[in-house]
Amino acid sequence: MSTQISASPxxxxxxxxRLRQSRSLTQAQLAAQLGVARATVRAWESGRRAPTGAEGRAYAEFLAAFTPSAAPDDPSEEAGPGTMGPGKPEPLTPAQAFDALYAFCAPALVRQTYLLCGRRELAREAVERAFQLAWQRWPEVARDRDPAGWVRAVAYDCALSPWHRFRPCYRHPEPPPADPADRDLLGALLKLPPSYRRTLVLYDGVGLDLPETAAETEASTPAAANRLTHARAAMAAWVPExxxxxxxxxxxxxxxSRERLRASRPPTVRTLGERRNVFWTRAAIAFTVTIIGATALxxxxxxxxxxxxxxxxxxVEGVPRAVPMGPLSRDELALRAKLRGEASSGGERIEPTPR
Structure with a gap:
């Protein structure tokens, strides 16, 4: 019996x-769908093992569902200019591609973000904000090798921003989960430093490997491994099991999965992103006009x-101090009388003498 999975490699x-991450699935979630262990999926993705048997065929079908179809080999199957061939799918518009990415990634990404911040509304807001930025930069995001990873990194940055503590609506904690075990787990997560918490969620929650976790957290692989080790040790100290x-x-x-977290619909996110973009564009224009007017004035x-x-x-320094007037002496009185007498009779007239 042949063990070949399919005719195409x-x-x-x-x-x-990358195909699994583009669907926002963890290795454990994909393993549960295929009925295999998580280690098997990790071995398939690392190339250590080749998918075989019924599980391998199911894995191949999963990959084929999200792999772009190749062009037909028979030229007779190709349509004429301006038309689409019978076996060639019609290309998606940017809005359709964005909506497809949002529909696959947003629900799981909101739940993952909740593990980082412990706030339901903040998790939804961070994911929607990340997709709004993705729509504004869609040409760049569409060409990225991992659009889901791009959006996930932005959503995590938004959720872990320290500026949220100054917002009035986030000064009080949200109601904890109903299950006591879930409350202990979430409380232990929130006690970790943000960098440790993010590394733990990416590696043990999302299912990324260590190099990918290090790249997404902007750290070296040894640093990511050190954070993961300390985070696991701290979690085990708080919750021994x-x-x-x-x-x-x-x-x-x-x-x-227990938290009922829902994101908005894709058209709503695109519309809000476009409105935000228009608002900031107009604000930049108004600010520029104000600067020009102030400069002209x-x-x-x-x-x-x-x-x-x-x-x-x-x-002014060095001037002698004024001395108060006192009584005149006998010589001063005689001089005054003499001066007054000369001023009244006038001085002697000087006349020129002939030569």
């Missing part, structure tokens, strides 16, 4: 991982020549 291991990494992964998945009213400022008054 499977994508490379890295492409298999979570020392088992398989149980930790299952509990994280269950916690995010300054040039109009500014003086055309330099006027030195008046120096402030300063005390």
């Amino acid at each position: 499977l994508p490379p291991p890295k492409e298999r991982r 979570l020392a088992d990494t398989a149980l930790l992964h299952r509990r994280l998945t269950e916690l995010s 300054t040039l109009r009213t500014a003086p055309t020549h330099y006027e030195p400022p008046i120096a402030p008054a300063q005390a």
Whole structure:
């Protein structure tokens, strides 16, 4: 009996991982769908094992559903100019491609973001904000090798922003989960530093490998491994049963799945993103016009020549102190009388003498 899965070869291991992540599925979730262990999916994506048997055929069908179809080999199957061939799918418009990415990624991404921040409304807001930025930069995001990873990184940054603490609606904690075990798990998660929490969620929650986790957290692989080790140790110290990494992964998945978190519809997110873009564009134009007007007014009213400022008054030193007037002496009285007499009779007239 042949063990060949299909006539067409499977994508490379890295492409298999990218296709799974583009559907916002973890390795554990895909393994549950295929009926295999998580280690089997990880071995398929790393290239250590080849998919075989019924599970391999199911895995190949999963990959083929999200792999772009190749062009037909028979030229007779191709249609004429301006038409689509019978076996060639019609290309999606940017809005349709964005809506497809949002429909596949947003529900799971909201639940994952909830594990980071512990707030339902903030998780939904962060994911919608990330998709709004993705729509504004859609040409860049559409060409990215992992659009889901691009959106996930932005959503995590928005959810972990320290500026949320200054918002009045986020000064009080939200109601915790109803299950006591879930409350303990979420409380332990929120005690971790943001970088440790993000590394733990990406590796044990989403199912990324260590190099991908390091790249998404903008850290080196040894640094990511160190954060993961310390985060697991702290979780085990607070909740001893979570020392088992398989149980930790299952509990994280269950916690995010129990919360009823819903994101808005794709057209609503696109519309809000376009409105936000228009608002900031108009604000930038208004600010530029204000700067130009203020500059013109300054040039109009500014003086055309330099006027030195008046120096402030300063005390003059070295002047003798004024002495109060007293009685005149006998010589001073005689001098005064003499001067008064000469002033009344006038001085002697000087006349020129002939030569």
